[in-house]
Amino acid sequence: MKVARNTVAKTEIKKLIHSSEVALSHTEIQAALNDLCDRVTIYRVLDRLVEEGSVHRIVNVDGVIKYAECHDCEKQHHHNHVHFSCEKCKSVTCLEDVEPTFKLPKQYQVKEVNFTLSGLCPKCS
Template identity: 70%
Template sequence: MRPGRNTAARTEILGLINKSEAALSHTEIQAALDGLCDRVTIYRVLDRLTAEGLIHKIINMDGVVKYAYCHECSQMHRHNHIHFSCEKCKKVTCLEGVEPVFKLPEKYKVNEVNFTVSGLCPKCS
């Protein structure tokens, strides 16, 4: 991302993700931006924000990549919480207070964890 060129797009995308109660897909972000920038710029900004640790990726049960703001990340920057994917409304939310527990065989090293649980959210139950 070149300095200055994508500043408005970066600011808008980060603000949009930060304000959203649910994780957003590229398509949802593009629709909300209403022509502010093209789809390639959105992908570049999302990749940059992910690399900077400001947002994180979630893959829902349908294989769609969604993005959420890092609200409770510490200096260790972990996203080892569970994501909930509603089967009815398709919203994906981070369940910040719930960490999955698992045990791997010896000599396996975990770099990233992505747990997605599906069902009905409180609004759809």
């Protein structure tokens, strides 16, 4: 895994994702950065953060990619937790304490797990 140099954009994007209680889309990140950098730079930084293992991608029920900070991924990159996508406010939240279970036939080998539940979050209920 190649670790890229820190830039102002990378530092600010990491800070923004770290301070957010919900996963953020590229558009939400770009709006929060107030023209600090262009949209292509944001995409590159987000790809780099995913590659480095400090951020993970979540696809919500509308197909929008959101980004959230990784927790407990120092030794092995994993995201065996459930994501909750609110149908009303469109927020996506990592539910770290909910671990999905499933059983597959022996011929299948799981490399990545992405569970997204949808409904209404506590703020919209």
